[in-house]
Amino acid sequence: DTALAAYEHQHLPFDRIVEELHPQRDLTRTPLVQHVFALQTADTESWHLRGLSVRRIPAHTQTSKYDLFMAVRETPDGSLEGTVEYPTALFDAATIDRLARHYVTLLTEAAARPGLPVGLIPLLTTGERGELVHALNDTKVHYPAGECMHELIERQAARTPGAIAVEYADDRLTYAELESQANRLARHLRSLGVGPDTAVGLRLDRSVGLIVGLLAILKAGGCYVPIETDAPEPRMMGILADAAAPVCLVDAGRAPADPGPVTFVTVHDAPADAPGTPPEVALSPDNLISIYYTSGSTGRPKGVASTHGGWVNRMRWMQDTYRLRPGEAVLQKTTLVFDDAAVECLWPLLVGGRVALIPPGLHRDPVEIAEYAARHRVSVLQFVPSMLTLFLEALDGERLSRLGALRHVISSGEALKPELLRLFLDRFGADVPTLNNQWGATEVSIDSTAHRCLPADVHAPTSVSVGTPIANNQVYVLDPELNPAPIGVPGDLYIGGDALARGYLNDAAKTAGAFGPDPFRPGQRIYRTGDRGLLRPNGSIVFLGRQDDQVKIRGIRVEPGEVEQAMLELPGVREAAVTVWEPSPGDKRLAGYAVPKPGSDLTPALLRERLKERLPSYLVPAALSVLPEMPTTTSGKIDRRALPAPEDGESAASAYRAPDGPVAELIAGIWADLLGQPRVGADDNFFDLGGHSLLATRAISRMRAELDADLPLSLLFEAATLADAADAVERVLLAELDDLSDDDLAHLMETEER
Known part of the structure; x- marks a missing residue:
């Protein structure tokens, strides 16, 4: 209706509109309008000038007034012809050719099927659709069938029993020692009821015992459930209850006073005289290897149930790509509750490498990361981009000189900005080590795409490409109707292939909402990531952000709804809201707001104290504010955009006392x-x-x-x-x-x- 009403004013001069509105002028673009479409009807009358022959000559101005100008003219025979004008600083010829081709496809399909809803009219030709759906996802690699993770490690241990498998401080375990200790503990876990698909809590600080415990759980047939070592006890017990875990591995002295139905054991509880051979357990690649609990929008964390088959595929691809050599080390610095830790813990053990563990707490210190990477002659390091920035900033000439063994650096968990790549190249150069950008989700065995960064990527307009699908993964950029989006057009990112998780534990509805049938491969499934992206002409993918409220805080998936629900469950809280606060570009933090119940003495400090009793530290908002009322929209919902800036709402101290000295x-x-x-x-x-x-x-x-x-x-x-x-x-x-x-x-x- 708005467009039709505008035609009533079609004779109003454009200059008059500009004069009345006084828009801010920019010499690089036309005021008010940057994209113009013009439809010209057929000119049936010919010009006749006495004594002259007249014909139409197209005029090429070699300039473009707008960012994009498309004109379609009806010819006397009823056909259409069109022209496109564009600034070459914004578009290349291939992009415009593609745009014009899609417009022709749109008109052709609309004429052939006039009853089709506009949103369902295809833009792609059959050939283009096949290219986007099948050719770009032709990632088939034949890996040996029937493999489970711990079985591959057992085979490697048989090949190199005397080689070092795990290093932590002054502790060393050979492959034979790792196997023997893990087998004895696995037999002990079996005696406690652990079998195929049995969940086992894993709440251990970094040490050789962490690797022994993880491997023992798999050998017993179970799947490990990582739990933060600093998680409040109610959260730990809630996760163990949801996973129906009968056993939880903990450090000595860390068992709760009231264990309930859960048996808490340490890695040293296995009988010393137990056989050092693996227990006999019938497992297949379809059995579970892990249950990772991630933030949930309903207020309850959701457990992602992953299989051996998906993870083996991921580790096989890692080795095919990065070629870790026997004896080389990967630094295990990622906290176990984040899925990237699995790569650091397991991948080296498949190929005769070393797992070098950094002491607890030091993983936050870039200077210590550089020190331990040098000390253990580490070949591969993984970072989220925010931590990679700090690591690179901490590297001086002396520290750089000691990182001669480093061959690959992997970035994942957040968008990799061109500025960070430039800093990496300034420190290391463009050869070795390589910087590799990966993207994926816990629901699809951690990562599903990869891109080796090149110097040209520093010119990327937004973020560095996350690359193309890895082995036996398919990644689609789809529109809301699950049709492939054309190259350069934003869409929703979906992942299919061999790496998909079984689903969400004990939540069929949530599983059905996130995992659906693959529209292009009958009988297969795809996972809706919730991420947005687009395809480049070379087939690589650019990550564009989220389509929902989920955010990543320093690489960690966070659902503000989970934090809001935790706040609402606190005594004295009537209303709660949680938003993302970005005091400086790239520094994302959570900001929480609460309205107290009448008579409550709620304060920000009290809110923080009570939230720490329920949530892990990364879910406690960085800023907390107590408000008399929430701002609302006309419909009565909380107006999140009208919430005060966090610094206006919280006073950390009751009274200011000046610094002394x-x-x-x-x-x-x-x-x-x-x-x-x-x-x-x-x-x-x-x-x-x-x-x-x-x-x-x-x-x-x-x-x-x-x-x-x-x-x-x-x-x-x-x-x-x-x-x-x-x-x-x-x-x-x-x-x-x-x-x-x-x-x-x-x-x-x-x-x-x-």
Whole structure:
């Protein structure tokens, strides 16, 4: 109706509209309108000039007034002919040819089937459709059938029994020792009722015991359920109950006071005289290997049930692509509850490599990551882009020189920006190590596409391509009707193939909503990722973001709805809302808002304390605010865009106390800058002000540089208030002074005097 009504004003001069509206002018584009379509009816009358013959001559101006101008003219014989004008700075000829071809297909199909809804009219020719659906997804690789993960590791152990399999601090396990310990523990788990598809909780800090425990669960026929070591007890017990796990592996002294129906054991509980041979368990690739619980929009985490077959396919592809050599190491630094950890724990063991584990907590410190990568001669490192940035920034010439064994760096979990690739190339160059960008989902064996980054990728307009499908995976860019989107047109990303998970544990409805029939391969399934993307002309995929509320905070999938539900279940909370807050580009944080019930003494500090009792740390909002009422739309729903900025709603300390002393003042300035705060007081807590592990890393890095002191990253986690942090820093400085010789002190004093 709006378009038809506009024709009533078709004679109004364009210049008059511009004059009335006064739009902000930009010399690079036409005001108000950048795309124009013109339809011209047939000109049946001929021109006749006395004494002259007249004919129409097309005029080519060699310029384009608009970003895109398409004109279609009806000829005297009733056919249509068209022209397209475009700036070559925005489009290339191939893109415009494709656009014109799709328009012709649209008109042809509309004329042939006039009753077809507009949204169902195809744009692609049969050949183009086949190219997008089948040719780009021709990823078939024949891997041996019937393989389970632990069986492949057993075969490797038989080939290289004396080779080192696992390294942690001063501990070493050979393949033979790893097999023997895992087999004894597996037999113990069998005696506790573990069998095929039995869920077993795995709540262990990084150590050789982590690898022994993981492998033992698989050998017993079970599937492991990773649980955060710092998860509140109610969350841990809730996950174990949902998975119906009869057993949970924990570190010594970490079993809860009330274990309920769950038996908590350590990796050392297996009888010493138990046989060191694997128990006999009948398994197939269709059996479960893991259940990873990810954030759920309904307020309850959902368990992704993955199979041996899908993960074996993934690990086989990893080896075909990166060619890890016997004896080479992969650094195990990813927390086990994040699926990338599985690659670090299992892939090296399939090929005679080493799993080198970094001590707990140090995975947050880029300096320590570089140190342990050098110490263990690591060949492959995995990062989320936000942590990769910190790692690259921490590399000086000396640290770079010690990373000679590093051959591949893998980035996944977040969009890889061209600026980060440029930083990587500045540090390492374009040859070795390679930077590889991967994308996927836990529901499809972790990653489904890969792209080796090239220097040309620094010119990508938004983010670096995530590449093309890996072995036996199919990736489609589809429109809402599940038709393939043309090249360059955004669509929804779907994944099919051998790597799909079985579904969501105990949730048939959620499984049916996310996993559906593959419209292009009868009898197969596809997974709706919720991500958006587009295809480039070369067949590679560009990730464009999410189509729902799910976000990734430092590489971790987070559903704000889960956090909202947890807030609503707290005593004294009447309403709750959780949004994503981005105080600086790329630094995404959660912001939570609550309206108290009448008579409640709810405060941000109390909210934070109670949420920490229910949620893992990464789900607790960085900023919490208590509001008298929620802003609402005209329909009565919460108006999230009208919520106040987080810094306007939360006061971390009851009263401001100025920093005491020059060290505290220096630290306060660094914190205020990183956290976007106007000031930081002596009693303010770094994490209550919106800090998180990556910001803590940046803070320590700047404190090290400003104070020229060797400060551990753990300092901020152990002394989170400004006053405590300043005291801890002063103790480090005094200790360093005590270690100086008389000559060093004299030289330092001379330097200060100058």
